[in-house]
């Protein structure tokens with residue numbers, strides 16, 4: 361059995377790939393849809409798209425193209441991976457993409473399961489929580505691109521999609537996989553296409569894995585992958601699954617373009633542990649190539665420390681607002697992304713081989729600048745954040761979603777692994 365995953369963004373793809381590998385499925389990840397056939401015996405193939413905030417028609421077209429390619433590679437089960445905080449705009453595309461995938465597969469029912477309990481995302485009575493807060497009362501209500509002002513997943517789905525939503529509540533999940541299968545069947549008879557399933561803890565994910573392993577399409581965050589991978593993993597695959605992605609040696613740099621709360625804490629701790637240099641927005645807007653060369657010179661001059669030098673544009677919400685008011689939100693974020701792109705290209709040219717990156721958009725830009733199109737997934741640094749290794753070039757990357765990882769993530773990514 362081969363699994364095909366269609367992920368709506370870069371770090372989201374790496375997140376699910378990491379859980380698949382950890383739970384025994386060898387996995388290969390592609391940045392976009394590969395041009396041709398790929399010879400591999402990986403049990404799971406993950407395609408990262410950049411469709412989270414794009415209009416529904418574009419997201420649908422990209423997702424269907426990804427589905428067709430995965431089918432050509434022999435995938436029989438499919439997973440539409442979106443954010444564990446259900447990030448979607450007011451014209452959200454999760455509903456339309458789900459509808460299109462169901463139709464293309466000739467199926468009428470799927471599940472909606474964004475839960476990732478290990479990172480505090482749970483679903484209760486159909487409502488999504490971030491830690492102890494409803495999604496709509498968490499920091500996500502202020503997200504600059506996808507502000508989440510609704511926590512009820514049934515309402516979110518029906519506002520975006522064409523079909524009917526229903527709920528399987530926690531008490532029923534507690535009763536085990538057969539009970540979940542029966543509930544799915546009853547909901548199908550009532551014409552329910554999108555089954556939201558309460559998920560409070562790890563055991564629920566295992567129950568769901570057992571209950572849903574025959575479903576052709578599932579949708580959700582990365583948590584459900586834990587239970588499903590355990591059902592599908594070949595016996596004995598566990599020890600080997602992450603080998604191909606283990607990190608290699610070479611000089612390392614930390615690049616942080618994320619302004620998420622967790623990244624702010626990680627940067628502020630790491631600045632006390634290693635050489636660190638703040639990226640200024642003004643010179644990024646002037647001439648990012650010259651500025652990038654200066655920053656690379658600084659990075660090289662600081663490469664003898666036992667921990668990798670850090671370049672960070674990370675700033676708190678108040679300063680970010682001031683920068684955005686002064687230069688414009690889009691202009692300033694693009695300028696910072698261009699800068700990280702130029703720094704990455706230059707460091708690669710100078711022979712740097714390990715890149716630890718914070719932020720989904722920033723990770724996408726760095727991977728693109730390195731010319732990384734496919735990589736093996738290696739050992740996990742924090743839940744949802746693995747080391748990954750390019751399949752063609754001697755490059756290792758750790759790509760961290762803004763809100764993931766513990767405070768000491770940047771140091772641990774370097775000190776807790778052996779390099780070859």
Ligand SMILES: Nc1ncnc2c1ncn2[C@@H]1O[C@H](COP(=O)(O)OP(=O)(O)O)[C@@H](O)[C@H]1O
Nearest residue numbers: 617618619620673693696697719720721722762
């Ligand atoms: N100091 C800054 N001023 C303006 N934009 C910034 C600054 N730092 C980062 N950005 C931009 O903010 C965005 C952050 O997105 P991303 O990398 O996905 O991380 P996150 O979503 O965790 O904040 C990027 O486009 C980045 O270039």
Ligand SMILES: O=C(O)[C@@H](O)C(=O)COP(=O)(O)O
Nearest residue numbers: 371372375443444720761762
């Ligand atoms: O499911 C999640 O929370 C993550 O996998 C994810 O999608 C994070 O996206 P970014 O915040 O854009 O890194």
